[in-house]
Amino acid sequence: MTQIAFLVAPEGIERVELTEPWQAVSDAGFEPVLLSTETGQVQTFDHLDKAETRPVDGVVGSADPDQYAALVLPGGVANPDALRQDEAAVSFVGRFVASGKPVAAICHAPWTLIEADVVRDRTLTSWPSLRTDLTNAGASWVDERLVVDGNLITSRNPDDLPAFCGALVEAVNHGVDSAAAVE
Numbered sequence: 001m002t003q004i005a006f007l008v009a010p011e012g013i014e015r016v017e018l019t020e021p022w023q024a025v026s027d028a029g030f031e032p033v034l035l036s037t038e039t040g041q042v043q044t045f046d047h048l049d050k051a052e053t054r055p056v057d058g059v060v061g062s063a064d065p066d067q068y069a070a071l072v073l074p075g076g077v078a079n080p081d082a083l084r085q086d087e088a089a090v091s092f093v094g095r096f097v098a099s100g101k102p103v104a105a106i107c108h109a110p111w112t113l114i115e116a117d118v119v120r121d122r123t124l125t126s127w128p129s130l131r132t133d134l135t136n137a138g139a140s141w142v143d144e145r146l147v148v149d150g151n152l153i154t155s156r157n158p159d160d161l162p163a164f165c166g167a168l169v170e171a172v173n174h175g176v177d178s179a180a181a182v183e
Contacts, residue, residue, distance in 0.1 A: 001029075001030070001031045002029075002030045002031065002069045002172070003030070003031045003032075003033050003067060003068050003069065004025045004030050004031065004032050004033065004068060004069060004070045004071075004072060004172065005033050005035050005063065005065075005067075005068040005070070005071045005072070005096075006018060006021070006022060006032055006033065006034050006035065006071075006072045006074065007035045007036070007060055007071060007072070007073055007083065007089060007092065007093070007112075008034065008035070008036050008042050008074055008079055008083070009036065009037060009042070009078065009079045009080075009081075009082035009083050009086075009089075010036055010037065010038050010040070010041075010042050010043065010082070011042065011043040011045075011078060011079070011082075012043070012045060012076045012077065012078025012079040012081070012082060013042060013043070013044045013045065013074050013075075013076045013079045014044070014045060014046075014047070014074060014075045014076035014079070014107060014158065015044035015045060015046050015051040015052065016046075016158045016161065017074035017075045017076065017106050017107055017109075017158060017161070018044055018054070018074040019044075020158075020161045020165055021072050021074070021104065021106075021161070021164065021165050021168055022072075024165035024166075024168065024169055025072075025168065025169065025172070028169045028172070028173070030069070030172060032072075033057045033058060033068070034054060034055070034056055034057045034058075035056070035057065035058050035059065035060045035063050035092075036056045036059065036060065037059065037060055037061070037082070037083070037086045037088065037089055038056070038059065039056055039059055040055075040056055041053040041054065041055055041056065042054050042056060044076075045076055045078075059088075060086070060088050060089050060092050061088035063092060065092060065095045065096040065099055065101075066099075068096075068101070069101060069102075069172050069175055070101055070102040070103070070104065070168065070171065070172045070175070071093070071096045071101070071102070071103045071104070072104045072105075072168065073093070073103070073104065073105040073106070073109035073110075073112055073113070074106060074107075074109060075105075075106045075107025075108040075109045075127065075157075076107070076108060077108050079108070079109075080108045080109045080110075080111040080112045081108070081111060083111075083112045083115075084111050084112045084114070084115035089112065090112065090115045090116050091116075093112050093113065093115075093116040093118070094116035094117065094118055097113070097116065097118040097151065097152070098118075100150075100151050101151060101175060102151050102153060102168065102171035102172060102175060103151055103152055103153065104153040104154070104164065104167070104168045104171075105124075105126075105152070105153070105154050106154065106155045106156075106157070106160070106161070106164055107126065107127045107155070107156065107157050107158075108126065108127050108129075108130060109126075109154075110124055110126045110130055110133075110134060110154060111130065111133065113152070114133055114134065114137040114139075117137075118152075119134060119137050119138060119139035119152075120137065120138030120139065121138060121139075122139050122140070122149045122150070122152055123139065123140040123141075123142060123147055123149045124139050124140070124141060124142075124147055124149065124152060124154040125141065125142055125143065125144050125145075125146070125147045125154045125155060125156050126141070126154060126156060127156060127157060128143065128156070143156070144156075145159070145160040145163050145164075146160060146163040146164060146167055148167055148171075151171075153167045153168055153171060
């Protein structure tokens with residue numbers, strides 16, 4: 001079964017930015033896999049309030065981007081801030097973007113893309129407070145609900161999840177169809 005990696009820190013994940021893409025991927029017939037920087041459980045949040053916990057399927061330090069058809073980076077402020085300080089997470093994201101496979105980042109998640117140095121000369125959107133960070137890293141920032149630039153899929157916030165999830169599933173379907181045509 002085609003696997004989709006979801007990479008998060010142990011805490012600070014905006015719950016709906018994990019659960020809605022997870023459900024969309026699952027509904028499309030793909031297998032979501034939760035990667036984190038540590039084993040155990042991750043703590044999601046509804047803005048600043050603790051929400052549910054979820055079990056980690058694998059540690060990013062031992063994960064291989066070749067195993068996955070796409071990568072999803074949920075937001076929340078603390079989640080991508082922690083990920084961008086983890087060398088294994090940053091390396092995984094950089095290798096994934098370089099692979100050409102879809103990478104979907106929402107809200108504050110582009111901070112991890114910045115740290116992986118993969119946004120230069122790309123157009124992205126994000127939570128508005130990342131505008132300066134993205135432009136300083138060489139990206140063009142736009143205030144749109146969805147931006148697809150090559151293999152990067154970005155959205156601003158939970159209100160954009162329908163478009164974000166649709167673009168993610170479409171990109172994975174396209175990649176799976178292309179791979180099948182090559183075989």
